[in-house]
Amino acid sequence: MLLQLQQVLPTYFDLSRSLTSEVWGKDLSFQKGELVKIVAPSGSGKTSLIHFLYGLRLEYQGTISYNGNASKDLSIEEFSKYRKSHISIVLQDLRLFPELTVWENINIKRQLNPYHPEAKIKEMAKQLGIDHKLNSLCRLCSYGEQQRVAIIRSLMQPFDFLLLDEPFSHLDNNNARKAMDLMLQEAKSREATVLLADLERIEFFPYTRLYHL
Numbered sequence: 001m002l003l004q005l006q007q008v009l010p011t012y013f014d015l016s017r018s019l020t021s022e023v024w025g026k027d028l029s030f031q032k033g034e035l036v037k038i039v040a041p042s043g044s045g046k047t048s049l050i051h052f053l054y055g056l057r058l059e060y061q062g063t064i065s066y067n068g069n070a071s072k073d074l075s076i077e078e079f080s081k082y083r084k085s086h087i088s089i090v091l092q093d094l095r096l097f098p099e100l101t102v103w104e105n106i107n108i109k110r111q112l113n114p115y116h117p118e119a120k121i122k123e124m125a126k127q128l129g130i131d132h133k134l135n136s137l138c139r140l141c142s143y144g145e146q147q148r149v150a151i152i153r154s155l156m157q158p159f160d161f162l163l164l165d166e167p168f169s170h171l172d173n174n175n176a177r178k179a180m181d182l183m184l185q186e187a188k189s190r191e192a193t194v195l196l197a198d199l200e201r202i203e204f205f206p207y208t209r210l211y212h213l
């Protein structure tokens with residue numbers, strides 16, 4: 001399993017951005033199992049990069065390919081089918097269903113392509129300290145609780161790549177570490193690559209490769 005970025009640059013960035021960035025405009029490839037940290041100050045394009053990698057937006061020049069297949073060459077349906085088994089994500093804005101419960105939000109994702117049995121939802125919720133919220137509507141949960149819901153939801157499917165956009169921004173260090181441990185354990189069991197884009201302050205991600213955006 002291989003992820004390659006070739007000369008990727010948002011169409012709305014000046015070419016000069018690739019002179020200072022270790023990612024924009026560069027050729028990079030990531031193998032299965034790598035832990036990649038992308039340090040990205042606000043405004044450097046962190047969310048843009050994560051959206052491009054997940055195929056949510058295509059306003060970039062250059063090529064992003066999974067296993068040699070350029071994602072821009074796939075139709076929306078083809079890429080969405082590919083993601084269901086190969087790429088999972090925690091988006092910065094989470095995109096939970098506010099009118100569904102915590103349990104429902106997680107289980108909807110699980111049912112699309114189950115990697116874990118239903119019982120795992122409760123187990124993970126307990127591990128991250130939100131088991132008492134399983135029957136609450138998501139819109140009534142704090143943002144930090146919702147971040148943990150999005151994290152657990154991302155672990156319900158099979159994946160080779162886990163994309164994380166500031167997943168711990170509303171968590172205290174203790175809860176962030178627990179969430180990180182769970183994600184690392186899940187990634188390891190799938191031999192998956194984790195790509196974490198965040199501000200400098202995440203100290204405890206045991207990255208194998210580090211880039212400045």
Ligand SMILES: Nc1ncnc2c1ncn2[C@@H]1O[C@H](COP(=O)(O)OP(=O)(O)OP(=O)(O)O)[C@@H](O)[C@H]1O
Nearest residue numbers: 010012040041042043044045046047048049059092
């Ligand atoms: N579609 C677009 N068209 C034009 N400019 C855009 C577009 N999307 C993002 N930008 C601009 O690109 C820059 C990077 O945006 P992005 O959201 O990727 O940053 P970020 O690094 O994730 O920031 P933050 O950490 O503050 O969330 C910003 O200045 C933003 O206004």
